[in-house]
Amino acid sequence: MTKRTSAKYKIDRRMGENIWGRPKSPVNRRDYGPGQHGQRRKGKLSDFGIQLRAKQKLKGYYGDLTEKQFRRIYGEAVRVNGDTGENLIGLLERRLDAVVYRAKFVATVFAARQFVNHGHVTVNGKRVNIPSYRVKEGDVIEVRDKSKQMVAVLEATQLAERDVPDYIEADHSKLKATFVRTPALGDVPYPVLMEPNLVVEFYAKN
Structure with a gap:
């Protein structure tokens, strides 16, 4: 079992969103991040920060995959013909x-x-x-x-x-x-907005 299982709700709070749509999510009560600095005012995210957040959210949604696992799936999505973001979602859903x-x-x-x-x-x-x-x-x-x-x-x-x-x-x-x-992005019932195009931009630049 993944080492991050017990921290699934911490992922919600770090993202500031109820990414699985579960009634017990602490975001339903506290929409700020975890830890003693969680309530500090958030600065405006850079383009890099927005792309990183999109990657963390998508990675977290599928059980907080490791970076190695997620990058490997992204690499496969790139090699398949078609839209890389759509391919990425299709591979994750499979x-x-x-x-x-x-x-x-x-x-x-x-x-x-x-x-x-x-x-x-x-x-x-x-x-x-x-x-x-x-x-x-x-x-x-x-x-x-x-x-x-x-x-x-x-x-x-x-x-x-x-x-x-x-x-x-x-x-x-x-x-x-x-x-x-195999579903397209629009077919997948995510409770929150997922932006695989930003994930593609993140890996293309880093």
Whole structure:
């Protein structure tokens, strides 16, 4: 499990936004940053600062990926034909932990990473325990039989705070989902504005 799991709400406060749209986010009560200096007046961000913030927000949303992981995904997005920002989003949404989260088999993307790591998920009938595993269109993702009665799973499917996007077909009675297609930026139900174009600008200049 990621070392930053316990700090997920600190990410919200550092960004000043409820990036997962969760009711328990401390940003709903305190919209300033964490720590003793969190309430100091914020200066105007430079272009670099705006681009860095966009990168941190997108990286944090997917479970606070390491810089090495995120840069590698960006490198792949550059090599694929088409808009690099759209490609980046598509690659992130094809991660197995992201699909498990989108299908509402677990409550958070951090829980999704742990859930996959612990071997609770199959892809096309085969157990996969690598959160970064990249699913393909038409792949069937299912919670293993012995894990289907887990309280955390049953509770997650009932969450009212988010819906399953239309690029994933989920059957919660069978705890099975099909990855229908790779989404574009406009298809992804982010609770806050994500700006992958700024992430592309950041890496292009640094």
